[in-house]
Amino acid sequence: MHFKKEFNFVKMSKAAFIFSIVITIAGIIALAAFGLNYSVDFRAGSNVDVKLSHNVTKAEVQPLLDEIGIGKDATVSPGDNRVNIRFTKVLSPEQDDQLKTSIQKLDKTASFEINTVDTEMAKELGRNAIYSVLISCIGIIIYVSIRFEWRFALAAIIALLHDAFMVVAIFSIFRLEVSLTFIVAVLTIIGYSINDTIVIFDRIRENLRFGKQKTREDLANLLNHSVNQMLMRSLYTAFTVFIAAFFLFLFGGESIKMFSLAMVIGLIFGAYSSIFIASPLWLFLKYKQKPKGKAVKPSKA
Structure with a gap:
């Protein structure tokens, strides 16, 4: 051929x-x-997506998390008028409230979407x-x-x-x-x-x-x-x-x-x-x- x-x-x-x-x-x-x-999708933890009226930096967010004792377990990823915070542990209801209060110091109009994944x-x-x-x-x-x-x-x-x-x-x-x-x-x-x-x-x-x-x-x-x-x-x-x-x-x-x-x-x-x-x-x-x-x-x- x-x-x-x-x-x-x-x-x-x-x-x-x-x-x-x-x-x-x-x-x-x-x-x-x-x-x-x-990511948090495949391991236990909490994923917090925050919508803001303006951009923020990691340097602004991290101290607020450290202040309430959850900073060491967090990964902060700023975006366009938003910030994503991922935790290696599941946040308790009290920690959820503390987190919202802290972030609202940067922006009172901030809205939150919190997703959690347990071990199973x-x-x-x-x-x-x-x-x-x-x-x-x-x-x-x-x-x-x-x-x-x-x-x-x-x-x-x-x-x-x-x-x-x-x-x-x-x-x-x-x-x-x-x-x-x-x-x-x-x-x-x-x-x-x-x-x-x-x-x-x-x-x-x-x-x-x-x-x-x-x-x-x-x-x-x-x-x-x-x-x-x-x-x-x-x-x-x-x-x-x-x-x-x-x-x-x-x-x-x-x-x-x-x-x-x-x-x-x-x-x-x-x-x-x-x-x-x-x-x-x-x-x-x-x-x-x-x-x-x-x-x-x-x-x-």
Whole structure:
């Protein structure tokens, strides 16, 4: 089977595998040593969101918290006409009242939204987050196995888990905060990643149906040709969504910043894995179907 000269993604995938393995090892070490920097959503504590008529600084708020004895457990994050205060412990009703009285010294019109998470609720949220990712992966395996074949399904799920773990690893390495919106971002990334991978796999399957693959080299050429055919589509899709997520990160509110950042990271790895991880993994599995030099039958539709 003859193809014109194109990008050799099979050859480039070796460097991609090394890069992914390095990030994976670094992520595992970071997770083992430090874990994730969970927000109050996943640990017991109180989250206080205060709306103000003017901007305030951390230097103005922190002394007020220290004065009533809750400053050491607080993380103060000022914003535009607002301030977010997160506590590692659940505030008592008396402390809630003291906090409101103290903040109103800065602004008498301040309004408060106080959310608390107890230990059992935090554990349940953590479990549900893991279950949601696992159920998504199982559903994808079933769909791809029926729609394509088990080699495509295995390659797709490995690439999908790779993307999700890359985001988790980077958040762990750089101690970025993990909240409920982070879980939403990971699930969104999984959906985007599998969509991009399926598009490439569909083209590979079509080329398998109409081509004659007699050797491993023919399979490698077919994969390179298929990915080159879909390359610009994948890049254009990834770029347009990336731009939206990036500007949402730059100009969005504090509450969605980590969601936007996770999306930016995940979109990059999603496009990367569809080309350099999922497709070469399928090729590796297909290589095992027949010994070297023997004809390789096309996949069933």
